[in-house]
Amino acid sequence: MAISKVTGPTIKGIVSLVPDGIEDNLTDPYLSYLDQEALVNATGIRFRRKVSCTDLSIKVLFEKGIQRLLNELNWDVKSIDVLICVTQTAKVAIPSIACQLHGDMGFSKSVIAYDINSGCSGFVYGLHTVSHLLSSIDKPNSRALLCCGDISSSITNPEDLSVRPIFSDAGSVTAIEFNIEDRNTSFFNLETIGEGQKAIYTEKTEHTNWMKLDGIDVFNYSASFVPKNITHLLEHTNFSITEIDWFVFHQANKLINETIRKALVIDIKKVPSSLYDYGNTASASIPLTITTELSSKLKSGWVLLSGFGVGFSIATALVKLDAVKVCIPVVTDL
């Protein structure tokens, strides 16, 4: 297993962004009243966010998030050394969204900028990448911006009841700064179970490129492998479940998240959820949950972040979030 650690990078700020368009699973026209209630009870998802036009690029959310976060932190765009974008719904394959943002927003030429194609585990994968990049830069106080999110509605078949009531549009931007004097160490356990590649995938036809989801396989892979991944990281770092202050899981659905929580015997009060109001927001779900559920509660202590899904990919991080100065959820007119 690829367990790693890095000392120095610290999360300084998080902004999450959702469009103002809301869909309600309790008024879903494709479901009967009984099925609407059963769906909300099982998934924990009532409301989902959707952009008004599915041609909108996730880049627009990232750009708004970067502007807001830099402004709140009083960071100059020229002070950024690393810009990583995690998404699976880029409107164009070439160039990367990171390079588009770099060109449009006045970043310095010396920035490392590229995209990572990742979904539900993407925030932790991105955090791992950014943390190690920052630790390799020969400069004190190097800085990174990590953008995560998807316009999932752009790859959702409106008639697919396995996908549409679950996924929601959102983006996030996280600011990370390297300071070796902080002595903050983050630990990671990243894994891939490629036999699960068909649990979630896109299927391209002449006119569509819809996401397909096998709910039973996603459930089985999540329930079988995520608790083991987390347990292995905790054992490796000599942490017990009770020593962790918060467990922020990717917001898959209530059925999966509760199965994982129960398997690890975690107090439900330590497991924030944004599912009811925002649904499954792919790689934005962990930062979105931190900003919407924990912004006033983050104190000194350890937080476990675990993303899992498309791939099948699992990524868990054990980090300190006590230096977060900015933690803001933003609803934007898109």
Next chain:
Amino acid sequence: MSEIEFLTFTSEELLVEQNIINLQTVFRDIPRWSSLNALIYISRLREEYSVIISSRQLSESVTLNDIYQIILASK
């Protein structure tokens, strides 16, 4: 798990009267059967009996007996 226990569990999870199902019942004909309820049913089998049924196993199954045999084989 006995046949009776399995049918009782299934009737409770799929909200169907126990006296109208048996091992020969085609489970997709049960009125409440849907992709969502299938997922809930599979998750409850895992929670209560530690039985893991894959998507492929379920798609290849037709009757409740097919599911019951998967459960027995896993024990």
